[in-house]
Amino acid sequence: MILIGFMGSGKTTIAEYLAEELNLRYIDIDDEIIKRYNTSISEIFAAKGESGFREKEYEVLKDLLKEDAIISTGGGVITYPPSLKLLQEQVKHKVFYLEAPFHILYDRIKGDNTRPLASQGEQKVKVLYDSRLSFYEEASDHIIDTVQTVEKTIEDILNHHKF
Numbered sequence: 589m590i591l592i593g594f595m596g597s598g599k600t601t602i603a604e605y606l607a608e609e610l611n612l613r614y615i616d617i618d619d620e621i622i623k624r625y626n627t628s629i630s631e632i633f634a635a636k637g638e639s640g641f642r643e644k645e646y647e648v649l650k651d652l653l654k655e656d657a658i659i660s661t662g663g664g665v666i667t668y669p670p671s672l673k674l675l676q677e678q679v680k681h682k683v684f685y686l687e688a689p690f691h692i693l694y695d696r697i698k699g700d701n702t703r704p705l706a707s708q709g710e711q712k713v714k715v716l717y718d719s720r721l722s723f724y725e726e727a728s729d730h731i732i733d734t735v736q737t738v739e740k741t742i743e744d745i746l747n748h749h750k751f
């Protein structure tokens with residue numbers, strides 16, 4: 589199972605719960621990038637730009653898609669065409685898009701200095717959000733509303749997962 593969605597949509601939290609529930613390993617692509625390249629996300633953006641980060645994200649995603657696990661992705665994974673293609677063409681996992689309106693997400697992520705793209709001012713983050721919506725839809729098998737309790741969100745995902 590793969591979780592996608594904008595920054596602040598709860599991918600990490602939900603993935604941890606699901607992993608526990610389904611007795612599977614939990615993998616976070618950002619954490620794996622940090623481990624593999626022994627650096628932080630902000631440092632990669634500073635040194636190699638967003639495009640350098642997307643290339644690394646793609647490599648890690650490609651390797652980890654082979655795993656039987658709950659995989660949580662970074663919010664921008666769908667903006668890099670090779671990564672989007674990987675998500676669309678793989679058959680091992682169902683892809684769940686965790687959806688929430690912009691103002692809720694922005695409240696959660698504003699001022700977070702570990703997320704380089706969240707600290708560029710509300711207008712720019714909103715433009716980013718709008719530009720990504722159709723890609724999340726394109727990449728996903730199911731769209732899950734997250735403006736509800738975590739328990740209900742998980743229940744909705746598990747209902748789709750059974751079939």
Ligand code: S3P
Nearest residue numbers: 594595629662663664703704705
């Ligand atoms: C990004 C989201 C982040 C991280 C990086 C870029 C994005 O992950 O991959 O800062 O482009 O939206 P989260 O969605 O887990 O915050």
